[in-house]
Amino acid sequence: MNTQVNEVTQRIIERSKVSRAAYLAKIERARGQGPHRGVLSCGNLAHGFAACSSSDKSDLRSMTKANIAIVSSYNDMLSAHQPYETYPQIIKDAVKEVGSVAQFAGGVPAMCDGVTQGNPGMELSLMSRDVIAQSAAVALSHNMFDGAMMLGICDKIVPGLLIGSLSFGHLPTVFVPAGPMPSGLPNKEKARVRQAFAEGKVGRDKLLEAESQSYHSAGTCTFYGTANSNQLVVEMMGLHLPGSSFVNPGTELRDALTRAAARQVTRLTALGDNYAPIGHIVDEKAIVNGIVALLATGGSTNHTMHLIAVARAAGIIVNWDDFSELSNAVPLLTRIYPNGSADINHFVAAGGMSLLFKQLLDAGLIHNDVKTICGDGLEQYTKEPALQDGEVIWRDGPEKSHDAEVFASVAQPFKPDGGLSVLSGNLGRAVIKTSALRNPHCQLKAPAVVFEDQYELDAAFKAGDLDKDCIVVVRFQGPAAIGMPELHRLTPPLGVLQDRGYNVALVTDGRMSGASGKVPAAIHVTPEAYLGGLLSKVQTGDIIELDTKTGALTLHVDEDTLAQRTPVVADLTMVHQGMGRELFAGMRSVITGAEEGACTLFHTQEQNV
Template sequence: MQSNTSFTIDPKIDAITKRIIERSRDSRKAYLANMENARKQGPHRGVLSCGNLAHGFAACSNNEKADLTGLTKANVGIISSYNDMLSAHQPYQQYPDIIKQAVADVGSVAQFAGGVPAMCDGVTQGQPGMDLSLMSRDVIAMSTAVGLSHNMFDGALMLGICDKIVPGLLLAALTFGHLPTVFIPAGPMPSGMPNKEKARIRQLFAQGKIGRDELLDAESKSYHSAGTCTFYGTANSNQLIVEVMGLHLPGASFVNPGTELRDALTKAAAKQVTRLTDLSGNYMPIAHIVDEKSIVNGIVALLATGGSTNHTMHLVAIARAAGIIINWDDFNDLSAAVPLIARVYPNGHADINHFHAAGGMAYLIRELLHAGLLHDDVNTICGKGLARYTQEPYLEGGELVWKEGAAVSGDNEVLATVKAPFKSDGGTKLLKGNLGRAIIKTSALRPGKSVIQANAMVFESQHELQQAFEAGRLDRDVIAVVRYQGPKACGMPELHKLTPPLGVVQDKGYDVALVTDGRMSGASGKVPAAIHVTPEALDGGLIAKIKDGDLLRIDAESGELTLLVDEQELAKRSVSLPNLASNYVGMGRDIFGAVRTKLTGAEQGACSLFDN
């Protein structure tokens, strides 16, 4: 279905898009030239020697060998993040067989090209393994590149869903941008314990009012089956962004695993990629889908729903892989132009299943398109025009069909309208000042908590802060500074464990905030948090010179992040580098030294894959 409706883009969105296009002119041109050069080599099996090709299809059936030798039928490479420890990725176990049969049904071939690692921040939070989390994105990208490097494929299918996996797959897919590529999600687990109740129990545990048995029981009722976690963190932000960028089938993101509709969407996605190859006459590579307008659409949708702040890094790196240059000014200015029209935990009480039931992606895209906040004139895996994504999938008589999605919200507490939003802005703000640049997520802040001025208490790990909390030292107006958590220092781990203790202190009536060069991601909520501070402490950032008792100011309204200490005093201060040796040994961290030291700053994507 082609878009038959004309949408007028909002002048503010248009102006930001145009400046990104202009800023990226040379790099985007060079990228597209590289992708066209790769395409001109033709079906890549045609350049392989007989020995090369024999190795490439040695395990195939005789019919498949004949198809691949003839160079008239597509060969689709499958990249999967399957493992059966992580709930979000466990459903992918059966996908390759489903995909291979679906592709065979339309006369083509699919081969499993490679697996990529998939780690979970939920398992590793507060543990040494978390130090590998952000770096795993680049490992996933490199692993995907290895899988696609055999010159055997006309298209690709990417099976990934969670925090670093989808960004890593996207980075690699754009490196092979001449290939048509479709992303296939697995969907969220059914709803369990309400997120508000889960948060309440976590705080009770932090206060010592319940024991570990009660906490584990609550967590197990929250994370209880196969599928993605149901809160709106980075994993579900990934799915929303990928769909708005036209890389999923319409309405595919939030269908639960293990359902007939989920399997039907997987089969349809597998068939769709064969229709986009250079052999089909309808060539549509991912390089022609992910452009400046597509990137802006992804950011707009993220902001309109209060999604994960991790994407202030991931989308920067993803755009860079496509020759597009974006920065935090773009996020800030788009946030000012885009209202918040979704409330999903931690920005509200609903989970992602409630969002889906209230109208989900079809409603969201329709509302933003009609308000001129999304570009309709983009390519997608389903053709030209994002309006196709205002439809949602159904099964009728066992057949997959699409119908127009909800035009009216099914729950006004979960999905609002652009004219009557939950907030007039997208809830992501750029902070600037003598401490550098940082991001703050304001969409979940309580009234009166946008401006915090208080004395600093300095920590060099989240564990030190936890100890101070347990000793009662945080019971005051305080801005906690947790530093040496940036990319070069220790790989920039998530700091999830900071949320419960700081939330407890805030609930006691104190003014509380956080300043860190680390990450808080989609789980950041009611406590004001200036995160991703750059330059980081290990890279010469002023955050390294803060002392206990220094006065700090965070103003999420004006965009200020200031250390209120005289410049002459700061000039006298030296930096005492803590002993970080324990961050570099054990749990695999020993072998990531070269990656860690090459990581760029947070605003440059915290990425090791590109030359600075």
């Protein structure tokens, strides 16, 4: 093992010793003896299978057949989740073929940041993760099930399903992807049109045409944002079938993998000899493997919150320093938009997940002594799926990249580190994604231009007030303030300023996500302005220093001056109302900071387990 990766892992294990032991004890108590529905009264059980066929009722009465829960995020408004419409019947048929039963246990909400960005609905997005976790728990709460299948893809959905599944950590659980849409308009061209629109060079009709050519069919968006980062991380943690993350929807292989996943979960229940609950698979080493893979591919910064919350659901305590130190040890191996011009389908063509596993294993950057839904170790994941007589087989994956501009090697990486840094200083702590920056480091000391919300920036940009070297501060965007929306609408104007030759950067207590691009962005600043962070005292014209080499995030205003300033108190009354936002007031009042996972579910170590 790489020494630094191993040291971080051991530190996490030691830090989590008490909470992890309590979690494992909890799921062992929940395991029970025999089928879980065996503890139900006759009335309980009759309710549980009342709508089943007579043969399924007979199987469920016997207490010798597994019952598999299906939990889905299907809706047909979102392209990534639309393919799930047909999955339940495919799964039920496949499970029945091997002598077990599957029931659709429940649905969870699924919203899309791509639809809501720049709109009030975005302010529900991050908190929807915890609603999804709770919804998954409700679906599994009937004590009818011996295993589960989780159908989810995008930003908050997979982390929410993971948290919910881990609360039922005694159940074997397989995650089932739906795959990315085929490649459309190249991401580089899409970004060019967006910037042209921001400059007023093209109209809305041209912009909508470009966006429609990019997001054009069923499947996940093809850029490497949080959705595709989710799939990569979940497979790296051993919860997908090998190579299943990025197979396009509507293909024979996609359906065959879904059938294979359904059969696999029946082999893992406590009714057999190969019991493999999700709470045992997701351990400290699996979490580190997920972080390493995220960093090696330049994945979404949202996971600096999501993986912390997921880990806590399993009794594991991870922080930003762990991310930063792992980033220093892990080279950047891929160039996928926004870190390059390729999309996720190009990544697959260049070598895909099997090559990523092989590269990281050979370099000792991920732990091989882990459990997966396919057994012990990760060697199976260096293979890739193919069809043979209508069924899935796994064959050896490529030994080297088929496109060195998309997929590099550990020996000759694109960058020597994973491109994620933690900044700290009197302004607080923040994360910055450097893997997509034009230069490997950002060293900027410039006057601040302060905005209280993201919409104010548009007017300043159009008026030419930002045509200068500056650090744009957008505050009162944190979890407790308004639910921490993503600030994608800031990227085109800031990108234009950068192209005009100005040195610009962003500092915010909001999010930028996997779409963080060429503009340096210190995001997730904590403590947030709304809770009294120093960000609330920054004034336009103050000098701010942002330096990824030294890790500095510093407001250069003397202490006496700062002591005399009164923190700005934003009036958020209007943004806490409408579009359902008033229903989330309770969640905003208890949500933790970004470095604690921006979570409403776990507040103390005792509650965590």
